[in-house]
Structures are given as structure tokens and as C-alpha cells.
Amino acid sequence: MGVALFRVGGARRADCTAGAGGGTYAPQGAGRSWWEYGGAQGAASDGRERRGKLGWKFYDADDYHPEENRVKMAKGIPLTDQDRSPWLCNLHDILLRDIASGQHVVLACSALKKMHRDILIRGKDTAPPKFRESKEEKLAKVQLLVVHLSGSFEVISGRLHQRKGHFMPPELLQSQFDTLEPPTAPENFIQISVDKKLSEIITIVLETLKMK
Numbered sequence: 519m520g521v522a523l524f525r526v527g528g529a530r531r532a533d534c535t536a537g538a539g540g541g542t543y544a545p546q547g548a549g550r551s552w553w554e555y556g557g558a559q560g561a562a563s564d565g566r567e568r569r570g571k572l573g574w575k576f577y578d579a580d581d582y583h584p585e586e587n588r589v590k591m592a593k594g595i596p597l598t599d600q601d602r603s604p605w606l607c608n609l610h611d612i613l614l615r616d617i618a619s620g621q622h623v624v625l626a627c628s629a630l631k632k633m634h635r636d637i638l639i640r641g642k643d644t645a646p647p648k649f650r651e652s653k654e655e656k657l658a659k660v661q662l663l664v665v666h667l668s669g670s671f672e673v674i675s676g677r678l679h680q681r682k683g684h685f686m687p688p689e690l691l692q693s694q695f696d697t698l699e700p701p702t703a704p705e706n707f708i709q710i711s712v713d714k715k716l717s718e719i720i721t722i723v724l725e726t727l728k729m730k
């Protein structure tokens with residue numbers, strides 16, 4: 519539930535280094551920028567399509583869950599922030615590693631809470647923001663776009679019931695709605711209805727990027 523585009527040049531946080539979660543991750547790829555969104559709203563579909571239009575590398579955060587998270591979700595048990603932390607940290611590490619090679623990246627990710635999006639951007643840092651933001655990271659934040667794909671429970675639930683071969687059962691959707699913290703200022707975001715066609719969503723994002 520949400521999408522983000524980042525242009526990040528900041529340094530990786532010491533407490534969020536690769537392997538923090540010890541899970542079965544499959545890091546790959548390169549990028550300077552990414553966007554992130556998710557939560558059964560069409561994020562992966564939209565991301566793949568936009569990756570094609572932009573020529574950016576695409577990551578689906580679902581591909582990076584540790585096995586224990588997949589098993590838990592498949593049983594219909596919602597993840598806790600403790601479960602999500604190593605997964606988000608790993609994504610943060612992957613993306614920052616990619617930044618070094620200078621390629622733009624698209625990331626589809628649920629990122630339901632502000633703190634989840636913060637981990638993707640900065641890593642897991644408990645220091646107060648005024649102490650943890652380097653000049654570089656401030657610049658990076660200016661260039662971050664979060665795209666929040668919003669929709670009604672009914673529409674998204676209907677789509678999930680049609681979706682085949684995914685570990686997350688539709689029954690978990692209510693917990694996602696309960697957990698969602700829609701992006702608000704000062705996050706740099708746009709909101710797009712999932713009622714729109716995929717092609718329309720992509721057009722809006724591309725237009726927004728041109729203006730940034």
C-alpha cells in the first residue's frame with residue numbers, strides 16, 4: 519500500500535547491514551533510484567510495467583522475504599514489525615548497494631507504516647532524525663517519490679481472490695488495512711486509485727517524475 523521512488527545517495531546504517539536478518543534472501547541488481555509500494559494493491563504489476571517503460575531495474579519485495587515470513591503469511595498469520603525488520607533492512611542494503619552503480623531502480627513493497635518506509639530509506643536507525651541525516655540523505659529525501667496505490671477493501675480483496683500462486687492469502691488483507699499508515703507530509707508522495715487502469719497509473723507516475 520504505497521509506492522516510493524527514491525534517489526538516494528546516503529550511507530548504509532551500521533545496524534542494518536546485509537545479513538541482518540539471516541534469511542534466505544536473493545540480492546541482485548543495481549540502481550540509484552527506486553520506488554516502492556505494495557500491499558496487494560497492484561504494486562508488483564505496476565512496478566514491472568513501469569520498469570519496462572523506464573528501463574529501470576525492478577525489485578518485488580515479496581521475493582526477499584525470509585522463508586519463515588512466507589510460512590507465517592501462508593498460514594494466515596500477519597507479520598509483526600519484528601518479522602519485517604530484517605526483510606526491510608535487507609532491501610535497504612540491496613538498494614543502497616545498487617546506488618553505487620548509478621542505475622535507477624523500482625521497488626514494489628507493502629511498506630505499510632511510515633517506519634517501514636523509513637527503514638527502506640535510511641536503514642534501521644534509532645537515532646533522532648536531526649542526528650542521523652547527512653547532507654546527502656537530505657538531498658536524497660527531496661528526490662524520493664512515494665506512490666500510494668489506494669483502493670477499497672472490496673476491490674483489492676476481489677483481485678486477491680483472483681490472484682493465483684502467491685503466498686499471501688486474501689484473509690490477511692484486513693490486517694494490512696488495519697496496519698496501513700498512508701503517507702503524509704513531509705513524505706514526498708502521490709496517491710493513485712487502483713480503480714484506474716494500469717496504463718493510466720503508469721502515465722500519472724511518469725508525468726509526476728518528469729515534473730520532479
Ligand SMILES: Nc1ncnc2c1ncn2[C@@H]1O[C@H](COP(=O)(O)OP(=O)(O)O)[C@@H](O)[C@H]1O
Nearest residue numbers: 556557558559560561562563677681714715716
Ligand atoms: N490497476 C489494476 N487493475 C486491475 N487489476 C490489477 C491492477 N493492478 C493489479 N491488478 C491485479 O491485482 C492483483 C494484485 O496485484 P499485485 O501486483 O500482485 O499486487 P501487490 O504487488 O501490491 O501485492 C493481481 O492479480 C493483478 O493482476
Ligand SMILES: O=C(O)[C@H](O)[C@@H](O)[C@H](O)[C@H](O)COP(=O)(O)O
Nearest residue numbers: 556557558580597628629686694
Ligand atoms: O502481494 C501481496 O499480497 C503483498 O505484497 C504481501 O505479500 C505482503 O504485503 C508483504 O510481502 C509483506 O507483508 P506486510 O504487508 O505485512 O508488510
